[in-house]
Structure formats: C-alpha cells, structure tokens
Amino acid sequence: MSETEMRKRARTARPTVETGKETRARLSWSAPAAGLWSVAFGLTGAYWALGGVGSPLGAGDPRAGQVGSLLASVEQGPAGAVMAALGLLGALVAVAMTRSAARGLSLVFAWTMCVGLIVAVPDVRVMQNFGYLFMGYTGLWDGPLLFMLFCIVGGALWAAAAWARRDGGDSGGGARTVRWGRPVTYLAAVLALPYGISRISWAMGIPLGVPDGFLAVGQQDAWMAEAVLGGLCVVGALLTLGLVQRWGEVFPRWIPFMGGRRVPVWLAVAPALCASAMLIQAGSRLFLWMVTGQITMTAEDWGSFGPGLSWLPWGLALVAATYAYYLRRRSAP
Structure with a gap:
C-alpha cells in the first residue's frame, strides 16, 4: 500500500475532534427554534385556556389514568393558562439566549423545560406505540400521543439550546x-x-x-x-x-x-x-x-x-x- 493510500485511509477511519466552539456554532439555530416552538406551545395553550376544543389533557385524554399520566387530573383551562405562560416565557428566554444575556437563568429554564417536556409530560404510550410501529400497527395513535410527541420535540430543542449555551470548551477528559x-x-x-x-x-x-x-x-x-x-x-x-x-x-x-x-x-x-x-x-x-x-x-x-x-x-x-x-x-x- 502506498503512503498516499495509507494517509487517505487514516483520515477516513480516524474520528476528528470537534471543539466546544464548533459545537456551539453548529447548534446556533437551536435557541431561535426553541423560541418558535414556545410561541406555538403558548398559542395552543391560550386557545385551550379560552375554551377551545381538542385539548388532549385531563378529561380530553380517556386513557390517561390507565397509563400513569401525570396530567390525568389537570383541567383544560388552568393547564392551558400554564402553557400560555410558559410559551411566552420561553420566547423571551430564547431571545435572551441569542443575545448572550442571562446565561445562568436561561440555562436553568432550558434544562427544566427539557426534563419536563421529555420526561414528565409523555408516558408509556410513546414506547408502546414505538414498538407497535415495527408490527405495522397504528391503531392507538390519537391526540394525546401527538401532543406528547410535540412536547418531546420541544424538549429536544431546549436541550440543544442549553447545550449550545453551556460553558466549557474542548473536553480534555x-x-x-x-x-x-x-x-x-x-x-x-x-x-x-x-x-x-x-x-x-x-x-x-x-x-x-x-x-x-x-x-x-x-x-x-x-x-x-x-x-x-x-x-x-x-x-x-x-x-x-x-x-x-x-x-x-x-x-x-x-x-x-x-x-x-x-x-x-x-x-x-x-x-x-x-x-x-x-x-x-x-x-x-x-x-x-x-x-x-x-x-x-x-x-x-x-x-x-x-x-x-x-x-x-x-x-x-x-x-x-x-x-x-x-x-x-x-x-x-
């Protein structure tokens, strides 16, 4: 094998180092995306708080009690109001993150939203229906499940925004x-x-x-x-x-x-x-x-x-x- 071929193979097989600055630059879209998601989340909550139909929370989720949903007993109006408030606050925090302001508070909010949206809101139905997809069965897809998936997307966006904003450069560990x-x-x-x-x-x-x-x-x-x-x-x-x-x-x-x-x-x-x-x-x-x-x-x-x-x-x-x-x-x- 020639020296040129050896160098080419080494470049192909060897992982390259990505610095913390490169990671943050690559995730620069995450805070604006989390902000836009928060606006949609807040507007949806405001609609439900004002009596809009189609809420998948509380009484709107007939299977909530069977699957251990933490939102089984919430009422549409108060839950919608909380969503509207979180959506507004999320939009403001996202703007602050794009302007390099309030680093500590913004990270606390971002990680809290991440954990709440990914762990607290969804329940066993997400994994249940993921398994059923491999059998070609989608009969249990409904509004509550779609709402959980929407929240998971939001949690992922807030996680990406927090990761992009975190301190610390290259890992030497x-x-x-x-x-x-x-x-x-x-x-x-x-x-x-x-x-x-x-x-x-x-x-x-x-x-x-x-x-x-x-x-x-x-x-x-x-x-x-x-x-x-x-x-x-x-x-x-x-x-x-x-x-x-x-x-x-x-x-x-x-x-x-x-x-x-x-x-x-x-x-x-x-x-x-x-x-x-x-x-x-x-x-x-x-x-x-x-x-x-x-x-x-x-x-x-x-x-x-x-x-x-x-x-x-x-x-x-x-x-x-x-x-x-x-x-x-x-x-x-």
Missing part, C-alpha cells in the same frame, strides 16, 4: 471518560436483556415469570408481537455495545458505500438519546405504580411487570454511555 464509559455501557447492554428474554420466552411458549395458563389465554396469536418486542431489546443491547466498539466509530468494510468511513457522532447519539427518553418515560411510570401500589408482583406472576423495572436504570445507564461515547469521540486524536 477523554482518557478519564473511557475508564467509566466502558463499564456503564456494558451495564446498559445487560439491562436491556431482562424484558427481551421474558418476551422471547413467551413467544417460544415458555411461561417465564407467569402462571402456566397465562400463555394459553389470549396469547395464541400474540407470539409474533412478543418476538418483535423481545427482539427490539436484544438489538438495542447489541447497538449499545457499539458505543465502545470500533464498528461504532467506523463503518465495517462490508457495508456498501459506507464501509471504512467514519460514523457520524449524531448517528449514534441521536437514536441512543431517543431510546433513553422512551425508557425513562416508561420506566419512571412503572416505578411510580410500584410505589403507589397500583401494581403488585408475586412469585407466580413476576414476569408481567418485573422485567420492565429494568427500563429506568437501563435508560439512565444509556444516557451515561451515550455521553461517554460523545466525549470520547470529541477527544479522540
């Missing part, structure tokens, strides 16, 4: 990150397996964690759904391992057109964060149900809810693993 990034990545991959193993077992007719007659009652035609749900978890575990493997940074040679090229950081980070959000949304509701006694488990039926208790720690571990991957890619030579 690449070696430090590798030390804790690898074990937390393995932990995230392991936590993906309990739910997947239980569902795959059910698809194979093995009543793991459920009474012997459970699979015989209404489960005859459900093996495909169980196999898909279990398979998604196994695939998720494998993709998680990619965060610490070479093929997570450089596409394998056997992939057409992309083989040997550098994996864009966003291509790994964005899906992982989306998966983390869904897991945290659903997992936090399961823990809430356990604490409030809405669900109970026995030695005979632990498989119904027990494996799902890994969702919340899985989601949190995946966030940490994704962050470690991002820092390592930034600080790589």
